[in-house]
Amino acid sequence: MSKVSAPGKKVVFSDEILQDPYPTYARLHGEGPLHYVDVGKWAVWSIFNHAECSSIAKDPRLSAKRAQQMLLPLPFSRQAEFAELARMLGLWLIFMDPPEHTRLRKLLNKGFSPAVIEGLRPQVEAIVDRMLAPLHRGSEVELMSEFANPMPVRIISEMLGVPQELHDTFVNWSRAIAVFRGNPNRTVEQASAAQDALIELTDFFRKTVAERRRNKGNDLISLLIDIEEEGEVLTEEELYAQCIALLFAGHETTRNLIGNGMYTLLRHPQETAELRENPEGIRAAVEEILRYESPVQFTARVLKEEIEVCGQRIPKGWSILCMLGAANRDPQQFKEPNQLNLKRLNNQHLAFSAGPHFCIGSQLARLEGQVAILNLVQRFPGMKLTGPRPQWASTFGFRGLKSLPVIM
Numbered sequence: 162m163s164k165v166s167a168p169g170k171k172v173v174f175s176d177e178i179l180q181d182p183y184p185t186y187a188r189l190h191g192e193g194p195l196h197y198v199d200v201g202k203w204a205v206w207s208i209f210n211h212a213e214c215s216s217i218a219k220d221p222r223l224s225a226k227r228a229q230q231m232l233l234p235l236p237f238s239r240q241a242e243f244a245e246l247a248r249m250l251g252l253w254l255i256f257m258d259p260p261e262h263t264r265l266r267k268l269l270n271k272g273f274s275p276a277v278i279e280g281l282r283p284q285v286e287a288i289v290d291r292m293l294a295p296l297h298r299g300s301e302v303e304l305m306s307e308f309a310n311p312m313p314v315r316i317i318s319e320m321l322g323v324p325q326e327l328h329d330t331f332v333n334w335s336r337a338i339a340v341f342r343g344n345p346n347r348t349v350e351q352a353s354a355a356q357d358a359l360i361e362l363t364d365f366f367r368k369t370v371a372e373r374r375r376n377k378g379n380d381l382i383s384l385l386i387d388i389e390e391e392g393e394v395l396t397e398e399e400l401y402a403q404c405i406a407l408l409f410a411g412h413e414t415t416r417n418l419i420g421n422g423m424y425t426l427l428r429h430p431q432e433t434a435e436l437r438e439n440p441e442g443i444r445a446a447v448e449e450i451l452r453y454e455s456p457v458q459f460t461a462r463v464l465k466e467e468i469e470v471c472g473q474r475i476p477k478g479w480s481i482l483c484m485l486g487a488a489n490r491d492p493q494q495f496k497e498p499n500q501l502n503l504k505r506l507n508n509q510h511l512a513f514s515a516g517p518h519f520c521i522g523s524q525l526a527r528l529e530g531q532v533a534i535l536n537l538v539q540r541f542p543g544m545k546l547t548g549p550r551p552q553w554a555s556t557f558g559f560r561g562l563k564s565l566p567v568i569m
Contacts, residue, residue, distance in 0.1 A: 169197070170197050170198065170199035170204045171189065171196045171197065171198050171199065172198075172199050173185060173189075173196075173198050173199075173207070173484075174198070174199070174200055174201075174344075174345055174346065174557050176555065179553055179555060179557060180552070180553055182458070182486065182487075183490055183499060186209065186484070186486065186487040186490050187490065187499065189209050189487065190209060190210065190487070190490070190491060190492060193471070194208060194209055194210035194212075194213050194471050195207070195208055195209070195213070195470060195471035195472075195473055196209060198482065200234070200345035200346050201234065201345070201346030202234055202346065203233070203234065205345070205461075205479075205480050205481065205482055206470065206473065206475055206479065206480075206481045206482070207459070207481070207482040207483075207484050208470065208471070208481065208482070208483050208484060208488075209484045209487040209488065209491070210487075210488060210491050210493060210494075211488040211489070211491040211493065211494035211495075211509075211511065212491075212493070212494070213470065213471060214483040214484065214485060214488040214511055214515075215488075215511060215515045215516075217462060217470070217481065217483050218460070218462070218483060218511075218514050218515040218516040218518065219515060219516035219517070220462075220468075220516075221259075222464065222465050222466055222468055223462035223463065223464055223465060223468075223481070224258050224462060224463045224464075224465050225255065225256055225257060225258055225262070225462060225463075225518055226251065226256055226257065226258055226463060227256060227461050227462070227463050227480065228246075228247045228248075228250035228251040228253075228256045229247045229251070230461070230463055230480055231247065231250070231341070231342070231347065232246075232247055232347075232352070234345065234346050234347045234348075235347060235348070235349055235352055236349065239349050242349075242352075242353075243352045243353075243356055245356060245359075245360070246341075246352060246355055246356035246359060249356075249359045249360075249363065249402065249405075250342075250359070252398055252399060252401075252402035252403075253402055253403070253405070253406040254266060254269060254403060254406060254521065255406065255410075255518060259517070262517060262518075263517075264393055265395070265399060265403070266517070266521065267393075268385075268388045268393060268394070268395060269385075269388075269403060269521055270521070271384070271388050272381055272384050272385060272388065273521050273522060273524065273525065275524060278524040278525050278528055279528075281316075281320075281525070281528065282528060282532070284316070284319070285316055285528055285529055285532045286532050288312065288315055288316055288319070289312065289532050289533055289536050290536070292308055292311070292312055292315070293308070293536060293537070293540060296308075296541075296569055297569060298541060298543060298569050299543070299568065299569060300568070300569050301547060301566065301567075301568055301569075302566075302567055302568075302569050303564050303565065303566050303567075304420065304423060304565040304566070304567050305416070305420050305561075305562055305563070305564050305565045306564065308419070308533075308537075309416050309419040309420040309423070309533075309565070310332060310416050310420075311328060311332070312415075312416075312419065312529070312533060313411055313412045313415035313416050313419070313529055314328050314331055314332055314335075314411075314412045314416075315328060316411070316525075316529060317407065317408055317411030317412060318331065318408070319380075320380060320381040320407075320411075321369075321380055321381050321382055321404060321407065321408060322369070322373070322378055322380035322381070322382055322383075323369075323408075327365075331362075331408060331412070332412065333358075334358035334361060334362055335358075335408065335409050335412045335413055336413075337351075337354040337355050337357070337358040338355045338358055338359065338409055338413075339409070339413045339556050339559050340354070340355070340555075340556055341354070341355035342355070342556075342558060342559070343556030343557055343558035343559040344555070344556060344557055344558070345482075345557065345558075359405065362404075362405045362408070363401050363402075363405065366382075366400075366401040366404045366405060367397075367401055369382060369404075370382060370386065370397070370400055370401065370404075373386055374386060381407070382400075382404060385400055385403065385404070386400070407522065410520070410522050411522060411525065411526075413456075413559055413561075414456040414457055414520075414526060414559065415456075415525075415526045415529050415530065416561060417456035417559060417560060417561030417562075418447075418450065418451065418456050418526060418529075418530045419529070419530060419533045419534065420561055420562045420565055421450065421454040421456060421560065421561060421562070422447070422450040422454070422530060422534045423534065423537060423544075423565065423567075424454070424546075424551060424562060424565055425450055425453060425454050425501060426450075426534070426538065427544065427545060427546050427567065428546070429501050432501060432503050433538060435503070436503055436535075436538055437538050437539055437542060440535055440539065442503060442504065443531045443534065443535045444527075444531060445503060445504055445505065445508070446503040446534070447527055447530045447531050447534065448505070448508045448510065448527075449501065449502060449503050449504075449505050449508060450530070450534075451489075451510055451512035451513075451530075452489045452495070452505070452508055452510035452512060453489070453501050454560065455485055455486040455489050455510070455511075455512045455560060456512065456559065456560060456561065457485055457486075457512060457513075457514075457558065457559060457560070458484065458485060458486035458557060458558055458559070458560045459482045459483060459484050459485055459486065459557070459558055460482070460483050460485060460514055460518075460558075461480050461481065461482050461483070462480070462481055462483065463478065463479070463480050463481075464476070464477050464478060464479050464480075464481065465477065483511075483514075485511045485512065485514065486560065488511050489510045489511055489512060494509070495508075513526075541569045543568075543569075544567055544568065544569050545567065545568050546565075546566070546567055547566050547567055547568050548566040551563065551564060551565050551566070552564070
């Protein structure tokens with residue numbers, strides 16, 4: 162392999178770019194597929210095109226075991242304080258490699274089969290109906306706090322059998338983890354908050370699992386306790402960790418799908434009107450929203466060996482970012498990538514990543530997005546944005562709005 166020297170660092174993770182990263186993505190697409198990106202105290206090779214992102218996500222020479230690497234931006238003298246944070250995150254399915262990942266994924270797939278998820282549709286529709294009932298046409302509503310934020314928590318909490326009075330607490334814990342995971346230039350304060358949240362969640366699920374073992378129900382925890390495949394079962398720690406991961410993923414990315422989706426549709430009234438008149442197009446519409454305003458903007462891998470990517474030799478042990486949000490705007494993959502097209506065909510976006518770590522909860526997120534967005538569009542045809550332009554939350558990896566003020 163020929164050595165290619167690292168070029169100057171590119172700025173992607175700034176507060177200004179965060180508000181609208183797509184012009185920067187477009188410029189970098191024109192300069193090449195691979196860039197050395199500044200993340201404050203360090204830099205990392207980042208892939209921006211669709212083909213290479215998809216390839217890297219499937220490449221067995223790269224590892225998903227990156228929880229320990231998340232501590233690298235912290236001062237070296239403080240990293241040992243967060244060993245438990247890295248250990249607990251390392252138990253999540255998304256941070257595992259085969260054969261552990263293969264074994265665990267096979268077990269968890271039983272809880273997320275297409276039949277199981279489709280069977281949840283009446284429950285999701287009932288929850289959305291109850292949450293929208295108090296909202297009236299013409300009223301001013303902050304849609305994130307009133308609907309997009311609590312709705313996915315209510316659904317995943319009902320699936321896990323979590324009491325309603327704990328929903329707000331779970332939102333706060335989930336956000337603490339998201340702020341740590343979603344910022345490449347992490348701080349000690351963010352790490353501390355995330356570690357505290359994981360400890361609290363583990364303690365909660367330890368008690369909850371013990372209770373479910375005494376009194377089984379129809380919830381997902383009871384199903385996970387009973388799951389067995391060829392003699393394999395989930396260990397206690399794996400069970401707690403997957404419950405936390407499912408709660409986090411079931412809330413964080415879906416809230417952003419709904420919020421991003423409604424913000425996008427309200428800025429494209431003609432396309433929204435067509436969707437209202439042709440509700441059967443909601444599946445394709447949600448796929449386009451996932452592509453156009455991806456809730457997850459990047460994922461990372463760690464090199465198990467030295468490899469060459471786009472002509473650049475990258476050493477073993479280094480991390481590489483797959484910029485999923487940029488890949489979903491790649492002009493080599495998508496015609497008119499910066500145009501919203503709710504009828505887009507063959508929409509092979511990477512919003513849920515690709516390969517063995519393709520999001521296990523993708524069908525649940527799609528179902529929630531379809532039901533929530535279609536209900537909002539049909540029930541409130543006069544909905545419009547109000548107030549100043551909404552601000553995006555400062556979690557670069559998880560793209561979502563701080564608030565979304567609207568007139569219903």
